[in-house]
Amino acid sequence: xxxxxxxxxxxxxxxxxxxxxxxxxxxxxxxxxxxxxxxxxxxxxxxxxxxxxxxxxxxxxxxxxxxxxxxxxxxxxxxxxxxxxxxxxxxxxxxxxxxxxxxxxxxxxxxxx
Amino acid sequence: xxxxxxxxxxxxxxxxxxxxxxxxxxxxxxxxxxxxxxxxxxxxxxxxxxxxxxxxxxxxxxxxxxxxxxxxxxxxxxxxxxxxxxxxxxxxxxxxxxxxxxxxxxxxxxx
Numbered sequence: 001x002x003x004x005x006x007x008x009x010x011x012x013x014x015x016x017x018x019x020x021x022x023x024x025x026x027x028x029x030x031x032x033x034x035x036x037x038x039x040x041x042x043x044x045x046x047x048x049x050x051x052x053x054x055x056x057x058x059x060x061x062x063x064x065x066x067x068x069x070x071x072x073x074x075x076x077x078x079x080x081x082x083x084x085x086x087x088x089x090x091x092x093x094x095x096x097x098x099x100x101x102x103x104x105x106x107x108x109x110x111x112x113x
Numbered sequence: 114x115x116x117x118x119x120x121x122x123x124x125x126x127x128x129x130x131x132x133x134x135x136x137x138x139x140x141x142x143x144x145x146x147x148x149x150x151x152x153x154x155x156x157x158x159x160x161x162x163x164x165x166x167x168x169x170x171x172x173x174x175x176x177x178x179x180x181x182x183x184x185x186x187x188x189x190x191x192x193x194x195x196x197x198x199x200x201x202x203x204x205x206x207x208x209x210x211x212x213x214x215x216x217x218x219x220x221x222x223x224x
Binding site: 002033035041042043044045048056058088090101102103104105106107109 | 146153155157158161202214
């Protein structure tokens, strides 16, 4: 158990819909990262927050947005969903803003039908 | 640029040794990680290299050469449970210390 909690574990929805994925980092970790992993693909970095502020941005679509709240949990919002958005979405946390070991949650598996 | 290359797939026999290579190009290197990921599960930390040389941890060792932009993960005395994907990830200092993952190497251990 990494200490990072993600909900929901599984989510099935239809194209055009909007979903929110939630992540609680390890106690004491200020940084939260979101990654997307499509079937048999590598981890694609989406976005990072540190202590409530956006720190780094990767290949995140405009239809996607995220935020980190004062209690340090984070949410990833995916809207106007397309079939290609079906993937595992991982949240990871770390103590530092830059680098350091990442601790991954179990992921949220999104299926868009 | 931030390119990370590793082989897509490798097969090895139980009890043998396998070496997974990773080459990278980055605008400012600040460390390299190896993670293990079983199918459908979260990646788990294996090793971290920031200086040149070999880091050994039980059956797993990781080597780094910063001048060559090269690392390898060595798995010894392979066990069936080692069948997984192994992800090389590099910290890019110029990109705000962003951690970027390679595509992963799927290792299949056969009896």
